[in-house]
Amino acid sequence: MPQQNGKVIRNHEGHLLELMDEDVQSVNAFKTRIMLSREDDSSTSEHVVKKQKRHGAENDNCTVDKTPVDQNTIPVSEDEFRQYHQAKSRVREFYREQHEKQTMAFNLQARVNFKTKSRARMTIWEALCKLSMLIDDSDPDTELSQIDHALQTAEAIRADGKPRWMQLVGLIHDLGKILYFFDSEGQWDVVGDTFPIGCQFADEIIFQEFFKGNPDDSHPIYSSKLGIYEDNCGLNSVMISWGHDEYMYYIAKSQSTLNEKALAMIRYHSFYPWHREGAYRYLMNKKDYEMLSEVQAFNRYDLYSKNLTKYDLKELQPYYLDLIDEFFPKKHIDF
Numbered sequence: 307m308p309q310q311n312g313k314v315i316r317n318h319e320g321h322l323l324e325l326m327d328e329d330v331q332s333v334n335a336f337k338t339r340i341m342l343s344r345e346d347d348s349s350t351s352e353h354v355v356k357k358q359k360r361h362g363a364e365n366d367n368c369t370v371d372k373t374p375v376d377q378n379t380i381p382v383s384e385d386e387f388r389q390y391h392q393a394k395s396r397v398r399e400f401y402r403e404q405h406e407k408q409t410m411a412f413n414l415q416a417r418v419n420f421k422t423k424s425r426a427r428m429t430i431w432e433a434l435c436k437l438s439m440l441i442d443d444s445d446p447d448t449e450l451s452q453i454d455h456a457l458q459t460a461e462a463i464r465a466d467g468k469p470r471w472m473q474l475v476g477l478i479h480d481l482g483k484i485l486y487f488f489d490s491e492g493q494w495d496v497v498g499d500t501f502p503i504g505c506q507f508a509d510e511i512i513f514q515e516f517f518k519g520n521p522d523d524s525h526p527i528y529s530s531k532l533g534i535y536e537d538n539c540g541l542n543s544v545m546i547s548w549g550h551d552e553y554m555y556y557i558a559k560s561q562s563t564l565n566e567k568a569l570a571m572i573r574y575h576s577f578y579p580w581h582r583e584g585a586y587r588y589l590m591n592k593k594d595y596e597m598l599s600e601v602q603a604f605n606r607y608d609l610y611s612k613n614l615t616k617y618d619l620k621e622l623q624p625y626y627l628d629l630i631d632e633f634f635p636k637k638h639i640d641f
């Protein structure tokens with residue numbers, strides 16, 4: 307049974323405690339690094355804003371949305387994807403808001419919120435069905451709902467004969483976007499490309515100019531090249547902007563048997579400035595180089611599978627239910 311509004315601290319949940327412990331430690335580590343930099347960060351902002359939902363089909367039960375799609379907006383060749391300079395205003399406005407609001411203060415608080423609350427308990431399939439109600443404002447390449455995108459990605463990986471764990475990654479890589487229906491302040495803290503917090507916003511980030519409105523961009527430490535980090539400290543020690551990738555990574559890490567490549571694909575698939583544009587190499591360690599090629603291999607399916615195909619959910623359900631069972635030992639997942 308999904309629990310909406312889970313503001314309850316569920317201390318009896320073993321995995322939640324584990325997660326909290328791990329992340330309280332990492333949040334503390336970030337705080338320590340900030341304190342060590344002796345900067346007075348008084349930028350606590352008001353996070354309560356009105357949510358504007360951009361819904362797809364008005365249904366919560368996984369029926370197929372038959373809404374016609376504007377054919378002219380769909381990219382056909384690889385170089386037609388991610389053309390942000392000609393993107394619609396909804397995409398520009400999305401990034402203006404995201405870049406202004408993804409601050410260190412927000413990110414620390416988002417992690418504390420995540421670790422100290424439980425939002426809902428449901429099956430992976432039930433969660434996937436929720437994605438039929440979300441269209442991603444940040445994405446210039448699809449107007450379909452996120453359930454269509456999940457199936458397109460998974461089916462492309464499957465059609466290419468890739469391993470079953472990777473097919474599952476295709477299916478659930480964006481599942482964290484259900485965060486939008488729980489704790490989020492809008493889409494800006496759920497979707498979109500991601501980037502490190504606590505150091506310079508690299509030029510390779512799309513719409514870099516919108517960081518002008520982010521207080522961290524004029525912070526003496528956070529705006530420096532290394533910020534609070536050390537050379538080659540490894541991405542695992544870097545705080546990446548909060549959203550569906552981080553959220554789903556924690557869920558999959560604690561409640562699935564997916565391997566480290568799968569977890570890296572989930573965690574970094576939106577980190578385009580890194581995996582596509584080559585930024586932030588100075589934060590990487592040896593392990594990150596191994597994972598980089600995995601994330602890039604996954605990205606091909608994530609990005610280039612976006613087309614007009616709407617798969618028949620009922621037809622695919624038995625196959626994917628088996629796949630989910632293989633890697634998620636518990637039927638009901640704490641989201």
Ligand SMILES: O[C@H]1[C@H](O)[C@@H](O)[C@H](O)[C@@H](O)[C@H]1O
Nearest residue numbers: 442444445497498499575576
């Ligand atoms: O991984 C993708 C990618 O970063 C897209 O650019 C973004 O629009 C989506 O929200 C996200 O899921």
Ligand SMILES: [Fe+2]
Nearest residue numbers: 479480575576
């Ligand atoms: Fe994504």
